[in-house]
Amino acid sequence: MALTAFTPRKLGFRFNIVGMLGFAVILLWALVAIFAPLIIPYSIGDIVDFDYFGPISAKFWLGTDYLGRDILSRILMGARYTVGISLAAVCVSCVSGVALGMIAAVIGGWFDSVLSRFLDALNSIPSKLFGLVVVAGVGSSIPVLILTLAVIYTPGAYRFARALSVNINTMDFITVARARGEGTLYLIRSEILPNILAPVMADLGLRFVFIVLLLSGLSFLGLGVQPPNADWGALVRENIGGLPFGAPAVIFPSIAIASLTISVNLLIDNLPQKIRDRSN
């Protein structure tokens, strides 16, 4: 029997369906985040039912929370915070990380060593702990959250982009460009960036998942998005009292998080082979 050592490449129709499915769910949550105020059935602050931790019913599709508010509306609005904050943070961290990584790779020398050492040190603070410390020191607000998450995940993006750029940097066309007398900025923008863009985008997706998880974790600890606003992690925290009865109010926000993160993972895993090959 042919051994495990050689599995056939997974390509084909079914393969892409999974990726498309992931993409569809992501798109759905993005649309929900944008149009949430238009589609929520009840106002998020309204106590619509005197029965707290209400079950799933025709009137309240996903039940009610610990105060008798409609959970569906709160989840739909929560998408704004979870998706929005995570997206902002991942953009900041990837832009800064990738820019620094490319600069370090092109310039090299002591700049590269010092920056790498420093960011490695930053990376060796456990992410949740870093979040805790910053929130303890500065207090929690949405800009602080975005910035903290961005700082936590910049070293990873930096390391990834630097490793790719260092490989590109040794290639002939870079040497030629240098010989032509092109500046650092040109090298970064026109020679390196186009060559690392695809894997960087895939990496951005994975980093987005980590950020969603960390944000939810912080909110769950009560250190993320502050009441009266609530992202999905905060919704789980609010309704944790319903857990012993298996209330839908505590289950569905968790499912919302899982659907988003798993979809992104599926999409990244099923990207066209061309992109994935380069990222290895």
Place this chain on the structure above:
Amino acid sequence: MNRHVLYLVFGRVLVALVTLLIVSFTVFAATSMLPGDVAQILLGQAATPEAVAGLRAAMHLNDPAILRFVRWLAGLATGDLGISYANNMPIADLIGSRLGNSLKLAAATTLFSVPIALTLGITAAMLRGSLYDRIVTIISIGVISVPEFMVATSAVLIFAVYLKWLPALAFANEIHSFGQMLRVFAMPVITLSFVISAQMIRMTRAAVIETLNTPYVEMALLKGASRRRMVLKHALPNALGPIVNAVALSLSYLLGGVIIVETIFNYPGIAKLMVDAVATRDLPLIQTCAMIFCVVYLLLITIADIIAIMSNPRLR
């Protein structure tokens, strides 16, 4: 072992120490850049300016930040952890038993999850592409891509709500019998094990697959060695370094998990202490807890690095 290996190991330790210094500076900076006056906060609104000034002087708050940092660091190194703002107790007393509790939890989780995860990871790599492998992979990816608190809430739903085997979210403060202890530890350990195992399975599987792809394993296959012999005799000894490395790295994920798990199960460990300290803004306590976490984390990462170096036969 030769001088080269010693040199590399020494280098790792040195890097870890420098990193620790940078980390401690970051922790100190993040907690000291607090807007507002600590002395004012401690004394409350009604404090006279003289009292605030007196306390500031007593707490050395007028000194430059760098001096306070050095003093704080020296205190940490000599075991003088300072006084908690919230209840004026020495931090060493607050942390003492809590640290023990957390270590107990971590030890139980390690004992429970490492054998299971290694078995699953290695067998999944051996049977790569099979249904078994796919199920293991899908479950471990699933666990990795959901937040830790969701694993915890799912565990509560399954074991406490539906099966009614264990109490939900209840933590007995007094443990009288072994059975009680088992019930108390079961839920946190199960949750943490899930989180850690998922990481470990993935890394172990990747490590074994990498060695299975090497030419010498292919050679063993070509000369007709049985699959068992091939994996156990040829692949595994070479994958051992990466596997132990993976275990050490995965254990560092305990930290993230422990913060959530101790909070959700109300377990009196050091992570719970820290989360509570954040709520009361008890800065010295937060700094100390953060440093303890960072030291453990760095220790695990450095051990993983050193094992990776030691297990590389080309260096011996």
